[in-house]
Amino acid sequence: MPQEHLLQVSPEIAANEMLLKEHLGKLLKISPKEIQHVSILKRSIDARQKAIKINLKVVVYLKGEPFEENKIQLPDYGNVANAQEVIVVGAGPAGLFAALQLIELGLKPIVLERGKDVRGRRRDLKAINVDHLVNEDSNYCFGEGGAGTYSDGKLYTRSKKRGDVTRILELLVAYGATPDILVEAHPHIGTNKLPQIIQDIREKIIECGGEVLFETRVTDILVKNNEVQGIVTQKGDTILANKMILATGHSARDIFELLDRKKIFIEAKAFALGVRAEHPQSLIDSIQYSCDYRGELLPPAPYSIVKQVGGRGMYSFCMCPGGVIAPCATSPGEVVTNGWSPSKRDQATANSGIVVELKLEDFKPFAKFGALAGMEFQKSIEQRAWHLAGETQKVPAQRMIDFTQSKVSSDIPKTSYVPGTTSVEMGQVFPGFLTQILREGFSEFGKSMRGYLTNDAILHAPESRTSSPVRIPRDPITYEHLQIKGLYPCGEGAGYAGGIISAAIDGEKCALMIGESLHKKTSI
Numbered sequence: 001m002p003q004e005h006l007l008q009v010s011p012e013i014a015a016n017e018m019l020l021k022e023h024l025g026k027l028l029k030i031s032p033k034e035i036q037h038v039s040i041l042k043r044s045i046d047a048r049q050k051a052i053k054i055n056l057k058v059v060v061y062l063k064g065e066p067f068e069e070n071k072i073q074l075p076d077y078g079n080v081a082n083a084q085e086v087i088v089v090g091a092g093p094a095g096l097f098a099a100l101q102l103i104e105l106g107l108k109p110i111v112l113e114r115g116k117d118v119r120g121r122r123r124d125l126k127a128i129n130v131d132h133l134v135n136e137d138s139n140y141c142f143g144e145g146g147a148g149t150y151s152d153g154k155l156y157t158r159s160k161k162r163g164d165v166t167r168i169l170e171l172l173v174a175y176g177a178t179p180d181i182l183v184e185a186h187p188h189i190g191t192n193k194l195p196q197i198i199q200d201i202r203e204k205i206i207e208c209g210g211e212v213l214f215e216t217r218v219t220d221i222l223v224k225n226n227e228v229q230g231i232v233t234q235k236g237d238t239i240l241a242n243k244m245i246l247a248t249g250h251s252a253r254d255i256f257e258l259l260d261r262k263k264i265f266i267e268a269k270a271f272a273l274g275v276r277a278e279h280p281q282s283l284i285d286s287i288q289y290s291c292d293y294r295g296e297l298l299p300p301a302p303y304s305i306v307k308q309v310g311g312r313g314m315y316s317f318c319m320c321p322g323g324v325i326a327p328c329a330t331s332p333g334e335v336v337t338n339g340w341s342p343s344k345r346d347q348a349t350a351n352s353g354i355v356v357e358l359k360l361e362d363f364k365p366f367a368k369f370g371a372l373a374g375m376e377f378q379k380s381i382e383q384r385a386w387h388l389a390g391e392t393q394k395v396p397a398q399r400m401i402d403f404t405q406s407k408v409s410s411d412i413p414k415t416s417y418v419p420g421t422t423s424v425e426m427g428q429v430f431p432g433f434l435t436q437i438l439r440e441g442f443s444e445f446g447k448s449m450r451g452y453l454t455n456d457a458i459l460h461a462p463e464s465r466t467s468s469p470v471r472i473p474r475d476p477i478t479y480e481h482l483q484i485k486g487l488y489p490c491g492e493g494a495g496y497a498g499g500i501i502s503a504a505i506d507g508e509k510c511a512l513m514i515g516e517s518l519h520k521k522t523s524i
């Protein structure tokens with residue numbers, strides 16, 4: 001029988017099949033020629049020692065043992081063109097994976113997306129980067145594939161349910177992602193590869209009889225006797241259905257306002273906010289790998305750091321090795337940062353959100369906005385940053401040590417943030433308590449990651465769309481909204497996911513819950 005082995009090998013051995021077979025041959029006291037195939041099940045980097053090691057979990061197939069390449073297939077989707085319709089609002093990971101799951105269940109998804117398809121979206125990304133023009137329906141957060149399309153495509157999650165995670169990863173592979181994502185401890189896809197995968201998912205939904213409508217913004221949700229009846233679009237069209245998955249993401253402020261206005265129960269939710277720090281990638285490599293040059297065999301190094309400062313967590317968020325800082329505003333009159341990387345992560349700089357946990361009490365100055373207090377707090381910082389940096393898509397920026405010393409930087413070098421930067425004392429962007437924590441926190445980070453606290457690092461502000469500032473509460477068993485029957489709040493915008501994988505998992509769960517409720521109805 002083929003045997004599983006846990007190994008720790010040098011990067012050279014891990015990268016070369018012949019060397020790996022030789023290594024295994026010695027370990028198993030056999031000739032490498034007796035080894036037919038080595039399947040790698042898991043791969044991670046152990047950079048704790050000066051001599052970096054690669055941890056591998058492998059299955060060794062000896063000559064004569066049965067071996068078959070594990071081909072990942074798409075599920076058997078039927079045609080749902082004439083099946084019961086379910087409205088899915090939002091074509092982010094939550095909405096798209098909900099739609100696929102609905103098809104598996106024999107239901108017809110009608111996906112409504114305010115933004116454009118992945119190709120059309122590119123023009124609007126250029127407009128925000130080059131002309132400082134923000135299209136409120138098509139930007140880094142809105143459009144086909146949602147906020148994750150033009151991202152680093154990191155695919156890790158804190159979800160404890162490995163089965164759910166593996167299913168989503170396998171689906172992504174079936175739609176064209178590299179099978180390496182099933183093996184890597186910290187898989188990612190990259191901005192250059194994600195759009196094609198998203199497009200293939202959409203084409204499959206349509207091929208199976210589902211509908212995907214772009215440039216279709218939902219402006220009203222029709223409710224009668226506390227039950228969903230359908231939606232109205234910005235074009236004035238009405239689409240009727242009594243099951244609806246609401247997966248509009250954390251930036252759909254108009255949806256939160258709509259729900260608030262219609263007295264559909266929502267609540268303020270704490271989130272995290274801070275800056276996006278950019279370092280030379282070579283500096284992060286030298287800190288993480290304890291070397292001057294990382295060489296060809298190691299990937300650009302990521303980092304993850306967390307400290308308790310002033311009773312709150314301050315931590316790295318959505319770190320992009322070899323990446324670019326992106327302008328992620330969704331309305332004119334605000335600036336927002338986030339980051340992306342190409343699949344090779346081969347850009348010269350590393351960027352990461354560095355954010356501080358907020359508490360509901362921080363939103364007190366905005367209490368008159370009720371459940372929208374956190375959203376208004378978030379908006380006020382994004383608008384202040386826009387104003388301070390010159391009322392374009394330029395962002396406030398400061399060198400890291402200058403920030404810790406409350407000193408305006410005399411110059412800001414060109415960074416990866418294409419619209420440009422304006423030298424600003426960051427203390428002006430944030431409320432005092434937040435500035436204080438960030439200042440102390442960076443000094444603490446410098447103690448545990450030697451070299452991290454440097455004036456070669458440039459801070460950009462704000463990093464404010466880390467998770468939703470609002471929760472749309474749902475029943476923990478049925479996933480239905482607590483008050484409105486047939487409404488399934490879903491994904492990051494509803495407060496039930498944080499990241500591509502967890503949003504996709506939540507999308508599938510909501511679809512399964514709809515399937516279950518319909519099954520119960522028909523079997524009564």
Ligand code: FAD
Nearest residue numbers: 090092094114146147148151153154218249491492499500
């Ligand atoms: P979203 O992806 O936000 O999708 C919601 C969709 O709803 C959008 O397409 C929007 O246009 C649409 N919508 C909103 N309002 C309406 C309306 N009224 N009518 C119709 N449609 C509407 N996560 C990771 O795990 N790894 C990463 O590497 C990563 N990098 C990121 C980089 C960037 C630049 C950004 C912005 C985010 C990144 N994220 C990353 C976060 C990740 O993208 C989100 O967590 C994830 O996309 C949430 O999925 P979702 O489906 O819940 O919502």
